[in-house]
Amino acid sequence: xxxxxxxxxxxxxxxxxxxxxxxxxxxxxxxxxxxxxxxxxxxxxxxxxxxxxxxxxxxxxxxxxxxxxxxxxxxxxxxxxxxxxxxxxxxxxxxxxxxxxxxxxxxxxxxxxxxxxxxxxxxxxxxxxxxxxxxxxxxxxxxxxxxxxxxxxxxxxxxxxxxxxxxxxxxxxxxxxxxxxxxxxxxxxxxxxxxxxxxxxxxxxxxxxxxxxxxxxxxxxxxxxxxxxxxxxxxxxxxxxxxxxxxxxxxxxxxxxxxxxxxxxxxxxxxxxxxxxxxxxxxxxxxxxxxxxxxxxxxxxxxxxxxxxxxxxxxxxxxxxxxxxxxxxx
Numbered sequence: 001x002x003x004x005x006x007x008x009x010x011x012x013x014x015x016x017x018x019x020x021x022x023x024x025x026x027x028x029x030x031x032x033x034x035x036x037x038x039x040x041x042x043x044x045x046x047x048x049x050x051x052x053x054x055x056x057x058x059x060x061x062x063x064x065x066x067x068x069x070x071x072x073x074x075x076x077x078x079x080x081x082x083x084x085x086x087x088x089x090x091x092x093x094x095x096x097x098x099x100x101x102x103x104x105x106x107x108x109x110x111x112x113x114x115x116x117x118x119x120x121x122x123x124x125x126x127x128x129x130x131x132x133x134x135x136x137x138x139x140x141x142x143x144x145x146x147x148x149x150x151x152x153x154x155x156x157x158x159x160x161x162x163x164x165x166x167x168x169x170x171x172x173x174x175x176x177x178x179x180x181x182x183x184x185x186x187x188x189x190x191x192x193x194x195x196x197x198x199x200x201x202x203x204x205x206x207x208x209x210x211x212x213x214x215x216x217x218x219x220x221x222x223x224x225x226x227x228x229x230x231x232x233x234x235x236x237x238x239x240x241x242x243x244x245x246x247x248x249x250x251x252x253x254x255x256x257x258x259x260x261x262x263x264x265x266x267x268x269x270x271x272x273x274x275x276x277x278x279x280x281x282x283x284x285x286x287x288x289x290x291x292x293x294x295x296x297x298x299x300x301x302x303x304x305x306x307x308x309x310x311x312x313x314x315x316x317x318x319x320x321x322x323x324x325x326x327x328x329x330x
Contacts, residue, residue, distance in 0.1 A: 004325035008105035008317055016316045017109060017309060019149050022117040025308035027281060029060060030121065030248075033304055034278030037061070041303035043252055045229055051075030052229060058303035062311035065096035070107050070306045074228075076205045086140075086205070087111060093310050101328065103314050107306075110313065114305040116145030118248060118277075119201060119223045122297040124153040125280050125287045126246060127221035131198035132157040137190065137211070137234070138204035138226060139163040139172035146201045146225070151180055159184045160193035164204070191215040202226050202234040209261075213239035218292040225299045227258045235296060237262035243294040244274045246287075249302045257298040 008016075032038045041058035057069040072089035079086060089107035094100065123131070131154045136143045139161050147159055159182050163169040169186035177184040187193045194200060194215050202211060203225040211222065213236045222243075226234050240262040247253040254260060254270055262268040275285040277297065288295060317323045 004327040005101045006103040006105075006314065006317055006323045006325055008103060008313065008323045010106035010108050012317070012322050013106050013313050014109040016313045016322065017113050019113060019117060019120075019145065020152060021312055022113050022309055023120050023149060023152060025062075025312055026114055026117040026305050027121045027124075029304040029308040030118075030276075030278035031281045032060065032278075034276065034282040034284055038304060040251075041249065043303065045256065048075075050077055054228065056301070056303035056306060058307050059096045060304055060307045062308060063315070066102075066307050066311050067094040067096040068092070068303060068307040068310050070111070070303060072107055072111060091306060091310050093314055103310070103317075103323075105310065105313060110306060110309045111301070112141050112145050114309040115142060115225060115299070115301055116149040117309075118299055118301070118305055119146050119225060119297070120149035120153050121281070122223055122246065122277055122299065123150045123199060123221060125277065126295045126297060127154060127199050128219055128288065128291055130155070131221065133159070133197045134199040134201065135160040135162060135190070135193045135197040136172070137162045137200065137202040139165075139168040140203070142203040142225065143172060143201070144176065146203060146223070147176055147182070147184075148180065150199065150201070151182060154199070156182050158182065160187045160197065161185065162187050162190045162193060194220070199223070204234060205232065206234050207231055209233045209236045209258075211235050211239065213242060216294055218294065220294050222294070222296045223299060224258045224296055227256065227260075227298075228300050229256050230260055233261050234258055237265050237267050239294075240296060241267040241272075243296045245272070245296050245298060246275050246277055246280060247273055247298045248277055248300060250276055252300040252302065253298045257300045258296075259298045
C-alpha cells in the first residue's frame, strides 16, 4: 500500500493523461452508470461576485474504488483582469474502501481533457459516421481539445473556428492547422459555417444563446459544452425543443444545462429528453436513427468523468514516481 498523499501539479497531470485513454475511460464510466454499477454523482454550485465554484463528487470502481471530489473556480474575467486562467481548482482523490486520502492534484487539465473526451464519446455515438466538417464555437483550450478528441472518432477533413474575439479564432486556426491533419479556417459568419458543417461544438461562457434553430442543417450533431450553470446558455431553446436531446446527466442538465432554459420556458419537460449518453452507449436506448435528425448533447460535466480521469493520473504517477508525497497525518 502506498503511504502518504500524492501532490500533482498541472504540468504533471498533463503529462500523465492522454486523450485516447481518457476517451475510453469516460465511455466506460458512462456505461457503468447506465448499467447501475455506479452511484449517482453529486454536484453543488456556489456563486461569487465575479464567478462561481462547482463542487462535484462521485465514487466509482476503476480497478479499485475511488472517491473524487473536485472544487473548480470559474471566473470568466480572470484572463484580462488578473492574468489568471478562467478555471482553477483541485481534485481530492480517496481510496473508497478505507477513506485514505490518495492524492491532491490540479484539476484544470483533467477538466479540459475529460470534457473533450466526453464530447468525443458523444460524437462517436450520436453524429453521422461520415461526418467530416466541424464548427468549433469558442477557441480556447476547450475548443482545442474538442477538435483533437473528435478527430479521433470521426474522419474530419475541415474545421471552422468561431469566436467572439476574431484574433482568438485566427490563432486557433493557425495552430490547429499545424497540429492536426485538418484544414482549419477562422470564420466571422457562424450561420454560413453551420450550413456547411456536420458537427458543431459550443464551448463558450455565453449567457445568451447564439446557435439559432433556423441556422442548423438537417443531420447535425451539436455538443453543447459551455452551459454549466443556470446563467449560461448557448443553444436556442426552440432548437432543443425540435431536436433529439441526449444529456450527460439528466438531473444536472435540468438544473444547469442548456436544457434548463428550455424547461424553464415551458418548451420541454424531463420526459422529452431522449436519453442519457450512458444509456445509448449501453444500448439501452437508440442513438441516431436517421441521417436527417438533429441531435444535441447537453454536456454539463459529471464527477464520474473526473473519477475516471483522476484514476488514470494517480495510477500512472505512482507507477512512474511522479509527484511529491506528503503525510498529512503526522
